[in-house]
Amino acid sequence: MSTDIDIPLDTGDFRLIDRQVCDEMKRLPEKNRFVRGLVSWTGFRQTAIEYVREERFAGESKYPLKKMLNLSIDGLTSFSYKPLKMASYLGGLLSIAGFVYMLIALYLKLFTNNTVPGWTSLVVIQLFFSGFVLIILGIMGEYIGRIYDETKDRPLYIIRECHGMPSQSQKVRQIGRR
Numbered sequence: 001m002s003t004d005i006d007i008p009l010d011t012g013d014f015r016l017i018d019r020q021v022c023d024e025m026k027r028l029p030e031k032n033r034f035v036r037g038l039v040s041w042t043g044f045r046q047t048a049i050e051y052v053r054e055e056r057f058a059g060e061s062k063y064p065l066k067k068m069l070n071l072s073i074d075g076l077t078s079f080s081y082k083p084l085k086m087a088s089y090l091g092g093l094l095s096i097a098g099f100v101y102m103l104i105a106l107y108l109k110l111f112t113n114n115t116v117p118g119w120t121s122l123v124v125i126q127l128f129f130s131g132f133v134l135i136i137l138g139i140m141g142e143y144i145g146r147i148y149d150e151t152k153d154r155p156l157y158i159i160r161e162c163h164g165m166p167s168q169s170q171k172v173r174q175i176g177r178r
Helices: 019-027 035-041 065-078 082-111 119-152 168-177
Strands: none
Touching: 019 035, 035 065, 065 082, 082 119
16 A cells, blocks of 8 residues: 555545544644545544445546546655655665676676776766665655654544543533633
């Protein structure tokens, strides 16, 4: 899965949700809301109801490919750091490739006459340092991802039920009596 939470397959934005789920989602201060992910993120129990979908009454969907791609990018960036981590992995791969190519180039230089002067060293340096830059960008991406997570200001947890404690409205009434 490409997100950090479990979003059930074939779910849409139109669904029946409990009042408590609705209230928790309304409390979230986010502006760009990926509803499919947020409903799963709240952690309440979900039940799928399977049905046979009838053919569209009005023909083909009018939701263009560009909007579908934007929706998938919203889902990926709202609930995953994996795109940011990809820079580190790609950088490591490029650095390793540069090192391996350097070993091959040294072998060819020392034991054969099949080298082009100057070209090999430029390619080795370019691969190695491009990989190094991508690793640094991946590390910066990790920090940016954590900053982004903090700016979403989602609560650490959601309390589903309280037993033996006054409700929020009772607390307000008690404070007002003092």
